[in-house]
Amino acid sequence: MPINIPRDLPAKEILEKERIFIMDDVRAFNQEIRPLNIAILNLMPEKEKTETQLLRLLGNSPLQVHITLLHPATHEAKTTSKNHLEQFYKTFKQIKHQKFDGMIITGAPIEHIPFEDVNYWSELTEIMDWCKTNVTSTMHICWGAQAGLYHHFNIDKRPLDEKCTGVFTHTSLQEPIKLLRGFDDLFFSPHSRNTDVDLNEVKTHPDLTLLSHSEEAGVYLVMSKDEKFIFVTGHPEYDVQTLQDEFMRDKTKGMDAKLPEHYFPNDDPTRAPLKTWRSHANLLFMNWLNYYVYQETPYEWK
Incomplete structure (x- = not known):
């Protein structure tokens, strides 16, 4: 899937080196094709890294995707330059009149804060309500998933005794579910959070x-x-390397950083970790785009 992104977005050079199929907005404009319009509400502090990570996964399918990057207007970013936000990002107010085929709401390292105390909570709940009628399918990630479960279904997060960090084995529970097509019975995915949701409440x-x-x-x-x-x-x-970077960051800050589980070979942080979740991640995003966005969205929104 060619990703349609701004010509000067820093992620473009990285993705081109990885041979991810992308095109800039000038070339995409001249194609007679209706792309999927995907909005990414990026709540992560290092926005440029998250952009690259998500665009890499959205590029693994045979359709054109047009990306709109969003950030909360009610929050001042501390680790992303104002110039980057002004050049590549929009606010909800600027796009709320539009319809989108899909939206991704990312995580944010703010699990320790009650939802209602997050300074952009009111804006986020407005966006999540707007998604019900203006977005075909919305994917919530990490804290974004906890926020969505709380707002839509009244399932609150709860603090963990220690941070959940590492690469863990997961089991597929439901078949046949389109989102799980092609999944192995066991697969891997990273976690990095200080809260979780109750399994029985969800079940x-x-x-x-x-x-x-x-x-x-x-x-x-x-x-x-x-x-x-x-x-x-x-x-x-x-x-x-993301979990490694987080581990070293916390150690540098003098925090009692927990070693990510099942991540470093033999739990030795001097050894390079292996990426064991790449195939699952690509399949998850490809299934979402295909079955829940492309095949469900109207060709023309009314």
Whole structure:
């Protein structure tokens, strides 16, 4: 799938080196094709890294995708330049009159804050409500998944005794589910969070379907019964070195950093980790785009 992104977006050069099929907006404009319009509400602090990670996964399918990057207007980013946001990002106010085929709401490292105390919570809930009628399918990731489960289905997050960090084995629970097509019975995905949601609350909720969980990391994949909302509590989009970077960052800050589980060979942080979740991550995003966005969205929104 060619990704249609701004010509000067920093992720473009990285993805081209990886031979990810992308095209800039000038070339895409001259193609007589209706692309999928995907919005990414990027709540992560290092936005440029997250852009690259998500665009890499969205580029693994045979259709053209047009990307709109969003950031909260009610929050001042501290680790992304104002120039980058002004050049490549829009706010909800600027796009709320539009319809989108899909939206991704990312995680954010703010699990310790009650939802209502997050300074952009009111804006985020407005966006999540708007998604019900203006977006064909919405994927929520990590904290974004917890926020969505809380807002839409009243399932609150709960603090963990210690951080859940590492690469964990997950089990596929439901068949036949289109989102799980091609999945192995066991697959891997990274997690990095200090809170989780209760497994029984998800399993017994009448409007939710639990698709996958991990014995160690808990709930992983959840879908609303109407299939409009997908919740991913881990980080399948992470690069191979992301957990390592987080671990070293916390150690440098003098924090009691927990070694990511099942990540470094023989739990030796001096050895390079292996990426064992690449195939699952690509399949997850490809299935979402194909079955829940492309095949469900109208050719012309009315």
